[in-house]
Amino acid sequence: MEYNHRDIESRWQQQWKKDNTYKTEIDNSRKKYYVLDMFPYPSGAGLHVGHPLGYIASDIYSRFKRLQGFNVLHPMGYDAYGLPAEQYAIQTGQHPEKTTNDNIKRYKEQLEKIGFCYDWSRELRTCDPGYYKWTQWAFERMFESYYDTKLNKAMPIKSLIEHFEKEGSKGVNAASGRELTFTADEWKQMSEKEQSDVLMNYRLAYLGNTMVNWCPALGTVLANDEVSEGVSLRGGYPVEQKLMYQWCLRVSAYAQRLLDGLETIDWTPSLKETQRNWIGRSEGAEMKFKVDGNDDVVMEIFTTRADTVMGVTFMVLAPESKYVDQLTTPEQRAEVDEYINSIKHKTERERMIEKKVTGVFTGSYAINPLTGKKIPVWVSDYVLAGYGTGAIMAVPAHDSRDYAFAKKFNLEIIPLIEGADVSEESFDAKSGIMMNSNGGELNLNGLEVKDAIKKAKEFVEEKGIGKVKVNYRLRDAIFSRQRYWGEPFPVYYKEGIPHLLSEDKLPLLLPEVDKYLPTETGEPPLGRAKNWVTEEGYPLELCTMPGFAGSSAYYLRYMDPHNSEALVSKEADEYWRNVDLYIGGTEHATGHLIYSRFWNKFLYDLGVVVEEEPFKKLINQGMIQGRSNFVYRIKDTNTFVTLGKKDEYDVTPIHVDVNIVSNDVLDQEAFKKWRPEYATAEFITEDDGRYVCGWAVEKMSKSMFNVVNPDDIIEKYGADTLRLYEMFLGPLEQSKPWDTNGIDGVNRFLRKLWGLYWKGGEWLVDDSEPSKESLKSLHKLIKKVTQDIENFSYNTSVAAFMICVGELASQKCHSRKVLEPLLILLAPFAPHITEQLWHDLGNTTTICDAQWPECNEEYLVEDTKTYPVQVNGKVRYNVVAPASATQAEVQEIALSNEAAAKWLDGKEPRKVIVVPGRIVNIVL
RNA sequence: GCUCCGAUGGUGGAAUGGUAGACACGAGGGACUUAAAAUCCCUUGACCAUUGCGGUUGUGCGGGUUCGAGUCCCGCUCGGAGCACCA
DSSP states (O other): OOHHHHHHHHHHHHHHHTTTTTTOOOOTTSSSSEEEOOOHHHHHOOTTOOOOOHHHHHHHHHHHHHHHHOOOOOOOOOOOHHHHHHHHHHHHHHHHHHHHHHHHHHHHHHHHHTTTTOOOOOOOOOSHHHHHHHHHHHHHHHHHHHEEHHHHHHHEEHHHHHHHHTTTTTOOOOOOOOOOOOOHHHHHSOOHHHHHHHHHHBBOOOOEEEEEOOOTTTTEEEEEEGTTTTTTTTTTOEEEEEEEEEEEEEGGGHHHHHHGGGSSBBBBBBHHHHHHHHOEEEEEEEEEEEETTEEEEEEEESSSOGGGGGGGOOEEEEEHHHHHHHHHHTTTTTHHHHHHHHHTTTTTTHHHHHHHOOOOEEEEEEEEETTTEEEEEEOOTTTOOSSEEEEEOOOGGGGGHHHHHHHHHTOOOOOOOOTTSSSSSSSOOOOSSSOOOOTTTOOTOBBHHHHHHHHHHHHHHHHSSSEEEEOOOOOOOOOOOOOOOSBBOEEEEEETTEEEGGGOOSOOOOOOOOOOSSTTSSOGGGGGGOOOOTTTOOBBOOOBBOOHHHHHHHHHHHTTTSSOOSSSHHHHHHHHHEEEEEEEEEGGTTTTHHHHHHHHHHHHHHOSSOSSEEEEEEEEEEOEEEEEEEEEEEESSSSSOOGGGGGSOOOOEEOGGGGGGGGTTEEEEHHHHHSGGGGGOOOEEESSOOOBEEEEEOOOOOGGGGOOOOOHHHHOHHHHHHHHHHTTTTTTSOOOOOOOOGGGHHHHHHHHHHHEEEETTTEEEEEEOOOHHHHHHHHHHHHHHHHHHHHTTTHHHHHHHHHHHHHHHTTTOOOOHHHHHHHHHTTTTTTHHHHHHHHHTOOOOOOGGGGGOOGGGTTTTOOOOEEEETTTTTTEEEEEEEEEEEEEHHHHHHHHHHHHHHHHHTTTTOOOETTEEEEEEEEE
């Protein structure tokens, strides 16, 4: 029997499906292990070879853990809501659900061919009402909660209302949009609408007027992580800032816990760093500045450099700051208004690109609380309204932005650090010795910056000039999208006040609409739905939820996917707990991976889940880039010249379909058939007649003709070869180009493996005792592969298999005692071929129920001997070396390295390991 | 600008501080074959020597620690990623 991947793979895939081989149940007698892939958005283009990389890695780990006796949960599903399906719907009128389902069908077919051990009975889709019911449910729980900053957890909004009724806002410890002060009586006298507005200031899911990223081309709002450099991540359309009344999630309340949680999880340093940057914690002080001749206003500013207060030579307000209006003097009014207007007309992007230093004087002066000095207050757009208090104290000597501003408007610059030259640029570093900082009561001169910051903060707090404050860059997540294809909000409006739909009305189904475009009056697409009202006739919310809503808790749903009573049952949650290993791309670092952690912490506060962090260990697989091929056409002809001769002509490189190129050699006939205009193509080839193409690494995309489809690879080489090859390509976490060139080597390896068991239709395996050599080969492999899988170093594992199979072949090893464990080791990587040979060996159960073999170190021990080494005729050292070495050899080598001999001389006898040529290892 | 990561043959990439370049691709040579494909064997960092063992050099650059450094430390150069008027 010859190795035939087509027969073997389809046979076992069908068998596994029939036998429910990979179905997983709760089993309290076994330890659980949860391996999760980031579920895909099923795009219309289908999978290319880059997509399964992470899935193969997680599949190997799942199978490995299973062989080690763990009860492994390994599910798959689809992130089904998304913009492409909606845009396709707008163009074609086809319902996005239809498009999505078609794409999912295609994805599933492609995935099944690769031979993954998913428990498909747990498959989920975010657009399934049985699923999004729980997305809506979680939103309702957030609406009904506030964040208690003292208890550091989410609490029911009811208890806040009770507090308001008793004591008003006094003594409230709640994360909020702005600080409100009112008495119990005032609360009671508020109208329903007013009370609703007050509560919105505290709810974890709230309606708020916020500056949003509005994308006119897409007709919707985008979250911060969906925007990069002023354009939308999807489509690259310009994005502008707009004030809108939107649903938001108070993610900022969890900033510190999101930061602290990073210490408890096993993620890569770079990913943690990305999240830390995104959360952007900075410790500083909020300080109060009085205004000269205006006792009504006290300016509050935020600074991380309280120590530089003696060097403040001006103040700056953000154009949107509330202080602008209060501090502008009548003489300056016209100028300030003109400036503010000129800013408003520019988009965020324009402001960023221009980077011009602009600003205007308000006419007012603040008073330095320490020196009593009068300092001018300016307005400039380099200060952001959304961070801190929207106002800063400027220290030009030690902040480059303040410095640029001071230079432009000729403002004073006072250096505060000894030896810092500020004549050309500012000195921003937080180090050095302070000077010019004697403010009477507070003298910082002579202190190191760090100590000065500390002392200044203490002083400020003591004197009531300000208070120590921690600020975060992390913003609340904007949760409304003006789109059709997403989860509807379970919210209706009664006299303009939002109310939740009662829980028994969930899920609120997405209505049908005639078109997927906004209405003529500019309302979101749901405005087209007929009867989009409650039973009582109240209008329902017209926005839908963003993409990250459905992906924020999907890992919990897999634990108990068919439960109609709860997101996840207590039993399932307590058994499966959280994801042990999560594999996916880095692109979700500041999106999904923040929102999911937030969502999970919220559910943890509610007592719905037992683990505070959802993903214990996370691996980022690298991106697979495309490897494009080029042919070189001689200008104005239909003649193509090979790579080696192209410099002799005037040529234009043209992308050529990589599927008609093999090892960079063009299939000339296929090229002629590829495009009608090339039918008459002529070639100038290398001297041996081959046409060699050029190549470059680019993004894998249709327009570069470098997309490699896994189906084609599987058809030609089989899924096992594809799996092994993807792992062999290089380290999992590294990005690398796809290059089909090396795949033959892996395929050859599988055929060699087959050759250990079958040759010319004859079964070779017997029950003979294996040789010592063969046992050594096997146990070396067991050790290496076990270690490598734990370290996700799959490329070196594959190499180890190649070496081992080569050794066993040359040893003519046919012993079942070696060849059976070999299959188990390889099973995670190449499940089909190993399953087949496993059954050929006479086993009746599936190979994934086998037991992972243990390494017996005894087989690996090299025979060594201890050699006495003489120095000046006396035995001074005992040297351990291979038994095959001679006494003279060891003696010579040990003393040949003069430095080593000197180092050894005079020391107590100790062991030195020697290999031919040099001292290799000194065992102390 | 700040932070993190990386740099090893023609290529992808191996090396708990201990024989650098595993494994694979590609290339060259050979066997088998009428021929090709497939398969098998040998060579393959560079330079020198080569009818024989061999020698020199070599992990981006410059220092350091060490008997010994691709690996550890300090300072650069280049490349990638994240954040970025965040005070």
